[in-house]
Amino acid sequence: MANSKTIDEIVRNWLIIAQRDLLTAQQGTQAGIIITETICYHCQQTAEKALKAFLVKHQVEFPKTHHLSLLINLCSNIDASFQQLDDADAL
Secondary structure, eight states, X not given: OOOHHHHHHXXXXXXXXXXXXXXXXXXXXXXXXXXXXXXXXXXXXXXXXHHHHHHHHTTOOOOSOOOHHHHHHHHHTTOGGGGGGTTGGGO
């Protein structure tokens, strides 16, 4: 088990990358030509990385995956309010 400083650093790194994906998606909505697939991809990546940051913070292991529903289910074991995100796979 990692110490709390290491965990916090890993969480911070996941969230920094999530913020960059969100910024990329936002910039995509302001482009002259909007490429929906690219915007959706970065939105999905933002959600995925934020969920993984939450799991790391709570020291829950997760498989290498891009499936938001699997990550949401793991998060729901910690906080039941994640169950409200049942339509996240639409990303």
